[in-house]
Amino acid sequence: MDSDNQREDGHNTSPIWVSDRPESSEQTAAAKPSAPTSTYAPVERASVLSLLQQPRVRRLRNRVLLGVAVAIVVGFLVRDWRIGVTAGVIAAIAEAIYRSRSNSSVPAWRRTSVAERRTEAQLRRLERSGYRTLHARAIPGSEAQIDHLVVGPTGVYAVDSEKWDRRLPVRVQMGKKLFHGPFDKKDRLSEAKWEASEASKLISEKFGREISVVPSLAIYGPAVPWKIMTIRDVDVYEGHRARKWITKRERALTAAEIDRIYEIAAQVLPPRYGED
Numbered sequence: 001m002d003s004d005n006q007r008e009d010g011h012n013t014s015p016i017w018v019s020d021r022p023e024s025s026e027q028t029a030a031a032k033p034s035a036p037t038s039t040y041a042p043v044e045r046a047s048v049l050s051l052l053q054q055p056r057v058r059r060l061r062n063r064v065l066l067g068v069a070v071a072i073v074v075g076f077l078v079r080d081w082r083i084g085v086t087a088g089v090i091a092a093i094a095e096a097i098y099r100s101r102s103n104s105s106v107p108a109w110r111r112t113s114v115a116e117r118r119t120e121a122q123l124r125r126l127e128r129s130g131y132r133t134l135h136a137r138a139i140p141g142s143e144a145q146i147d148h149l150v151v152g153p154t155g156v157y158a159v160d161s162e163k164w165d166r167r168l169p170v171r172v173q174m175g176k177k178l179f180h181g182p183f184d185k186k187d188r189l190s191e192a193k194w195e196a197s198e199a200s201k202l203i204s205e206k207f208g209r210e211i212s213v214v215p216s217l218a219i220y221g222p223a224v225p226w227k228i229m230t231i232r233d234v235d236v237y238e239g240h241r242a243r244k245w246i247t248k249r250e251r252a253l254t255a256a257e258i259d260r261i262y263e264i265a266a267q268v269l270p271p272r273y274g275e276d
Contacts, residue, residue, distance in 0.1 A: 063092050063095050063096060064092070066088075066092060066095055067088035067089060068088060069088075070084075070087050070090075070091040071084040071085050071088025071089075072084065072088075074087035074088070075087075113161065113163055114163055114220070115161035115162060115163040115218070115220045115239060116135070116136075116147050116148070116161045118220060118239060118240075119147065119148055119159060119161040119218050119239060120133075120148065122240070122242050122243040123148055123150060123159075123243065123246075126150070126152060126243060126246065129153070129247070130152055130153050130258060131150055131151065131152030131153070131246070131258075132150075132151050132152065133148055133149065133150050134146075134148070134149045134151075134262070134265055134266060134269065134271075135147065135148055135149075136271060136272040137149050137199075137265070137269035137270070137271060137272065138269065138271070139195055139198045139199070139269070140202075140268070140269075144191060144194070145195075145272050146158045146159075146195050146199060146269065147159060147160045148160075148161070149199065149213070149265055149269065150246055151258050151261050151262045151265065152246065152253070152258060153251045153252070153258070154246060154247060154248075154249040154251060154252055154253075155212065155249060155252045155253065156199075156211055156212065156213045156253075156261060156265075157213065157214045157215075157216065157245075158192070158195055158196040158199060158213050158214065158215045158216065159216050159218055159242055160192050160195070160215075160216070160218070161220065162188070162217055162218065162219045162220065162239075163220045163221055164219055164220070164221040165181070165221060165222065166221040166222045166223075167181075168182075168183075168222060169181060169222060170219060170222050170223070170224050171225070172226075172231060172236075175229075175231065176231065176232060177231075178231050178232075178236060180222070186232070189217070189232045189234045189236075190232070192215045192216070192217055192234045193215050193232065193233050193234050195215065196213040196214065196215035197213070197215075199265070199268075199269060200212055200213040202268040202269065203261060203264050203268060206264045206267070206268060207260065207261060207264055214235065215233070215234045216235040216236070216237065216242075216245065217234060217235070217236045217237075218237060218239040218241070218242045219236065219238055219239055220238075220239035223238070224236070227241065228241065228245055
């Protein structure tokens with residue numbers, strides 16, 4: 001984290017070391033400082049060059065240059081400076097809109113994936129039926145993450161959203177091996193199963209009885225040639241089936257149990273990004 005902060009700030013400030021060794025009374029009497037000294041580091045004045053190198057200023061400068069360039073070219077071609085200015089303004093506005101849509105002020109490591117957003121949109125529709133969902137929850141002591149933990153009338157579910165290359169086929173071998181093209185997804189299945197198992201242990205310990213968390217992979221991109229298949233104790237299905245996969249089971253929890261399990265899950269499975 002320190003190295004990241006240094007890169008973002010652009011410079012590193014060296015600490016000021018002050019000796020804590022006590023001086024003798026003779027040394028104190030002999031030493032008479034000629035002027036008081038300041039413990040503050042000198043203030044570094046910002047130069048015009050450093051301001052011009054700031055990302056926001058640089059983007060604004062490039063936008064202005066684009067608008068001016070378009071205005072000059074269009075005005076020269078149509079021989080009307082008013083049309084040229086109008087074209088320049090439109091170009092600058094279009095660039096600003098494109099930039100705002102293609103970039104985000106949220107750091108990349110905190111953004112949800114396209115697959116996660118698609119699953120989240122499905123799960124949001126379950127709220128009216130009594131389901132509650134936690135997104136991007138970490139497994140304590142590990143780098144693992146449950147993309148979506150769903151608690152509702154039919155039980156508790158861990159959904160991991162996967163965006164795979166649509167050009168490679170999804171297939172299963174002997175009912176135990178999942179492949180995406182030539183790639184064996186055994187590790188991904190094991191990870192999803194382990195995440196759900198850890199969540200089940202943590203929730204059950206606080207709840208006072210065993211709460212089973214059902215693991216699954218919701219795959220987006222390539223076609224999945226089955227509706228729902230359990231492979232190595234993990235349910236695998238095409239992403240758009242997530243909502244139906246959860247609601248197809250019989251009721252197992254009361255409204256009070258749902259609220260209690262949801263509260264416990266929020267405590268024992270911290271948010272991955274430090275916020276709810």
